[in-house]
Amino acid sequence: MTTSEEIDIVIVGGGICGLATALALHRKGIGSIVLERSETLRATGAAIGVLPNGWRALHQLGLDSTLRSTAIPFQRALDIWVDKGVVRETYMSEGEARCIKRSDLIEALANELPSGTVRSGFQVLSVDVEKLSSNPVLQLSDGSLIKTKVLIGCDGANSVIAKFLSLTPLKLFSKCAVRGLTIYPNGHGFSPEFLRIRKDNHLVGRIPMDEKTVYWFTVMAGTQRDSGMPKDPISIRALTLSLTAGFSTEIVEMIQNSDLDSLSLTHLRYRAPWSLLLGNSRKGAVTVAGDAWHVMGPFLGQGGSAALEDAVVLARCLSKKAYRPHSNGSGLLLSEHKAREALDEYVKERRLRIVHLSSLTYLRGLLLVGDPSLLLRFMCIIILFVVFRDPLKHTRYDCGEL
Ligand SMILES: Cc1cc2nc3c(=O)[nH]c(=O)nc-3n(C[C@H](O)[C@H](O)[C@H](O)COP(=O)(O)OP(=O)(O)OC[C@H]3O[C@@H](n4cnc5c(N)ncnc54)[C@H](O)[C@@H]3O)c2cc1C
Known part of the structure; x- marks a missing residue:
């Protein structure tokens, strides 16, 4: 050799x-x-x-x-189960938590x-x-x-x-995740907390990174295996919007206005x-x-x-x-x-x-x-x-x- x-x-x-x-x-x-x-x-x-x-x-x-x-920094997580009408507050850490x-x-x-x-x-x-x-x-x-x-x-x-x-x-989880950033030119006005909302077997998370930028993700059921998953950002956004259509206007707009370059879709594995x-x-x-x-x-x-x-x-x-x-x-x-x-x-x-x-x-x-x-x-x-x-x-x- x-x-x-x-x-x-x-x-x-x-x-x-x-x-x-x-x-x-x-x-x-x-x-x-x-x-x-x-x-x-x-x-x-x-x-x-x-x-x-x-x-x-x-x-x-x-x-x-x-x-x-x-x-x-953020410290608090707020969990909302829309279907059950339950809201729960948890602490992510006693120390420093930031989303970079x-x-x-x-x-x-x-x-x-x-x-x-x-x-x-x-x-x-x-x-x-x-x-x-x-x-x-x-x-x-x-x-x-x-x-x-x-x-x-x-x-x-x-x-x-x-x-x-x-x-x-x-092994594969039966879920996929989409991740993205959304920039609000005039500021988003959200509290510095990790918000997690569950509805119809889908989960949307949101963490502010600074006054104008938020990181968000969705964990969604019912999407295909790797080979059938969309790869281009416009299709990823369209798929995400179709699966989260029942969420609040604030969430739907966040996804709609996301920075296309930041979007990615991943099948969750472990x-x-x-x-x-x-x-x-x-x-x-x-x-x-x-x-x-x-x-x-x-x-x-x-x-x-x-x-x-x-x-x-x-x-x-x-x-x-x-x-x-x-x-x-x-x-x-x-x-x-x-x-x-x-x-x-x-x-x-x-x-x-x-x-x-x-x-x-x-x-x-x-x-x-x-x-x-x-x-x-x-x-x-x-x-x-x-x-x-x-x-x-x-x-x-x-x-x-x-
Ligand atoms: C939806 C989601 C949300 C997450 N959120 C968080 C979070 O909030 N906090 C957190 O801590 N973690 C989070 N994670 C986990 C985190 O993203 C990963 O653990 C981390 O990125 C792992 O880094 P890595 O360098 O080990 O692997 P990767 O980031 O996958 O990097 C591997 C690198 O190797 C290169 N590579 C692969 N194969 C080859 C090859 N054959 N030859 C040469 N190069 C190769 C790839 O191109 C890539 O650059 C999340 C994961 C997912 C899926």
């Missing part, structure tokens, strides 16, 4: 997780290369809610103050990386293992090969690296929490992080923050265990054997946290938008009450110092 290039650490995927991992490593003086299949960095999904645990991770990456200035533009987050992460770290337009097709060294070798879509000592898969839900690790296949408990997330010098490992539904708003936490913990484990100063004083030297131990430490440290978040997300999702039988509903409520009694515990998590 001929290799065209050899790189110590390769990260596949330039989304939140891949960029955050590269940045966390960079902050520790460790270089890496991020391979991103798109020609430019993507910020699909309009915006992202970040709760205190996510802000703690952003603080470790040195990005919290930059991003804080881009969005107003994904493009601001991606840009902030990318801007802090040394130039040349991100290689756009590089799609990884498969992973192989070199017989002699047992190091991973990546096959790229342009026919080239890259050999590496550590491979980190941050390539999202349909991860090639997760397949290499033989993680269990993803990796089963029980498989995360047992699955092997490290094979040789290869591991996964972010959605590639633990894609979960959006019902807790924690997938992105969990990806940031992964990045901090992974970089900490690698820098502590796998690197030592070069004897000639010129930077750090990677030990391949120690790197594998470092990846094991990362998986061990993250596993329970990931299982906790994924399980809570799954149960919340089942109650929020699923249609469980009475017995299943009762069981979900009992588990939530017994195992996840403190509803804000997951937001108090601290991934620790980089």
Whole structure:
């Protein structure tokens, strides 16, 4: 096998997780290369809610103050069941909760990386293992090969690296989500709160980001599988409007006036929490992080923050265990054997946290938008009450110092 290039650490995927991992490593003086299949960095999904645990991770990456200035805080969530006439108020967190533009987050992460770290337009097709060294070798879509000592898969839900690790296949929720931004040139006048309205088996959420911009999403039943789903923004908006026609004028107008460039439609999927408990997330010098490992539904708003936490913990484990100063004083030297131990430490440290978040997300999702039988509903409520009694515990998590 001929290799065209050899790189110590390769990260596949330039989304939140891949960029955050590269940045966390960079902050520790460790270089890496991020391979991103798109020609430019993507910020699909309009915006992202970040709760205190996510802000703690952003603080470790040195990005919290930059991003804080881009969005107003919110604390309260207001849940309205239109059909049942029920209104309930809940608190999202005891600390900082803000909804930031994904493009601001991606840009902030990318801007802090040394130039040349991100290689756009590089799609990884498969992973192989070199017989002699047992190091991973990546096959790229342009026919080239890259050999590496550590491979980190941050390539999202349909991860090639997760397949290499033989993680269990993803499961589909029976729902789709549309996300978008709406700009109100004269100000929206909404309270700084997370509003969630349920009607006719559909859910609409809205969070103000500043005085003029709101992030909204819908979780809708009855849409087709991936192949049949509309991809162009005008069709996505038309589909969303048709399914939310019975909502208030304020909501319908918000969708009608949305910024077309911000719209995206996604079929909701997850990796089963029980498989995360047992699955092997490290094979040789290869591991996964972010959605590639633990894609979960959006019902807790924690997938992105969990990806940031992964990045901090992974970089900490690698820098502590796998690197030592070069004897000639010129930077750090990677030990391949120690790197594998470092990846094991990362998986061990993250596993329970990931299982906790994924399980809570799954149960919340089942109650929020699923249609469980009475017995299943009762069981979900009992588990939530017994195992996840403190509803804000997951937001108090601290991934620790980089
Ligand atoms: C409707 C919805 C709402 C959500 N709301 C929130 C929220 O409020 N708060 C929150 O924290 N999380 C939220 N999430 C979850 C969050 O969006 C994800 O957890 C997060 O984006 C994961 O980031 P990632 O970098 O792991 O994966 P991705 O964002 O999927 O990035 C993967 C990257 O890898 C690239 N890639 C893929 N395959 C290859 C390949 N073979 N070669 C090279 N590159 C490749 C892709 O192009 C992409 O850029 C939500 C999710 C959904 C669906």
